Amino acid sequence: MKILLFFTLFLILITFSIHQNVIAETEEEKERKIAVEEASNSLTREITRDGSEKITSEPKEEETKTKQKLGKMKKFLPTQEEFDEITLKTVWKYVDKQSNSNEEYRIESIQGLLRDVGRVYDPVVNKYKIATMQIEIIKYEDKEKLENYWINEKKSNLEHMFDNAYLVGSPIENTECFFNHTSDGAITICKTDEYLIQSVIFDKYQEHFMYTKSKTGTAKLELNQYEMTTAVTETILKKLPSDYTNYDHQLYKILESNREIKEKKINDKDQSENNEKKQRETFEKNKNKVLGIEKDKKYGIQKFSCIKDEFGLITISGQFNNNQIKKEKISFEVAFFDYENNMIVKNTANLLEIDEYETKRFLGNLKIDKNFATCTIKLND
Numbered sequence: 487m488k489i490l491l492f493f494t495l496f497l498i499l500i501t502f503s504i505h506q507n508v509i510a511e512t513e514e515e516k517e518r519k520i521a522v523e524e525a526s527n528s529l530t531r532e533i534t535r536d537g538s539e540k541i542t543s544e545p546k547e548e549e550t551k552t553k554q555k556l557g558k559m560k561k562f563l564p565t566q567e568e569f570d571e572i573t574l575k576t577v578w579k580y581v582d583k584q585s586n587s588n589e590e591y592r593i594e595s596i597q598g599l600l601r602d603v604g605r606v607y608d609p610v611v612n613k614y615k616i617a618t619m620q621i622e623i624i625k626y627e628d629k630e631k632l633e634n635y636w637i638n639e640k641k642s643n644l645e646h647m648f649d650n651a652y653l654v655g656s657p658i659e660n661t662e663c664f665f666n667h668t669s670d671g672a673i674t675i676c677k678t679d680e681y682l683i684q685s686v687i688f689d690k691y692q693e694h695f696m697y698t699k700s701k702t703g704t705a706k707l708e709l710n711q712y713e714m715t716t717a718v719t720e721t722i723l724k725k726l727p728s729d730y731t732n733y734d735h736q737l738y739k740i741l742e743s744n745r746e747i748k749e750k751k752i753n754d755k756d757q758s759e760n761n762e763k764k765q766r767e768t769f770e771k772n773k774n775k776v777l778g779i780e781k782d783k784k785y786g787i788q789k790f791s792c793i794k795d796e797f798g799l800i801t802i803s804g805q806f807n808n809n810q811i812k813k814e815k816i817s818f819e820v821a822f823f824d825y826e827n828n829m830i831v832k833n834t835a836n837l838l839e840i841d842e843y844e845t846k847r848f849l850g851n852l853k854i855d856k857n858f859a860t861c862t863i864k865l866n867d
Contacts, residue, residue, distance in 0.1 A: 559596035577604035591635040624682040653741040674715035685715040709738035792861035817866040825859040
């Protein structure tokens with residue numbers, strides 16, 4: 487009897503334990519399901535319009551069109567494998583890609599934004615040191631419309647950018663490229679008859695290339711295969727249709743080989759500006775003569791005065807108007823008299839290097855204890 491009672495009690499305990507486990511598993515499964523739903527909802531992209539309308543990540547007609555446009559130009563963007571080949575490891579990754587079209591200027595474009603994922607991110611010390619790179623490919627139909635688009639949308643002048651670039655070059659016929667840099671990064675642009683490629687790197691802390699080097703002198707910046715903007719632009723050039731399918735040059739070498747041409751152009755420009763400056767100076771010197779004003783101008787010493795203040799300090803001032811003859815030096819004499827017209831003191835002064843029609847002013851001070859009344863001035867022969 488006791489054995490039967492004990493066996494019955496044991497069965498009751500086992501049944502109660504199994505029931506608790508089933509309940510616990512059911513509650514745990516419910517909690518896991520809720521957590522999964524919350525995580526799924528948190529990953530759902532929402533776009534707010536006019537502060538009220540919300541659109542989820544489900545693609546609509548406009549988004550489908552955008553994806554189709556992106557797909558049309560996407561083939562020109564460098565792939566992840568191509569980036570890894572340039573850097574010999576994974577350093578850059580896309581964080582955004584988007585395409586645009588502008589009917590007014592008749593252009594289509596695609597942009598890619600990349601960030602450096604090969605470095606360690608320190609949220610305190612190095613918070614703003616992550617390097618980024620922007621790529622843009624523009625397909626255009628009219629050169630003039632492209633220039634206007636650049637002025638109105640980019641707020642800069644494409645022609646001036648080529649003129650003021652650090653290095654320029656033409657890797658293939660009907661293609662112009664340039665490279666320029668600042669302490670914050672660099673830019674490379676190549677323009678063909680149909681496409682414009684722009685690659686910009688923001689590398690303020692010089693983690694990828696020493697852009698802080700000078701543009702002149704022995705320590706000037708020199709390009710090599712590790713400069714990213716030229717390497718990326720070259721990769722895109724090779725993907726363009728027609729003549730560019732056989733493009734096998736190295737863009738950085740082409741730009742470097744044209745350094746002397748660019749430097750000569752800069753020197754010629756500086757020489758031209760210096761010549762223009764000299765011509766302006768010559769015109770300024772002779773403008774009075776050209777306009778006939780010199781006929782009424784008084785030459786020699788003009789506006790001469792001697793004024794004594796309450797402390798006995800005499801201020802002598804005036805100007806010398808030269809004629810059409812350049813003079814290396816003029817000498818004049820100033821005499822000071824008392825009230826009885828007796829000379830108190832006499833001084834001599836010089837003015838040097840006086841050009842044609844130049845006006846030179848003079849100013850001096852003299853302390854005299856005697857009773858000063860007046861002064862005179864005359865040129866020495």
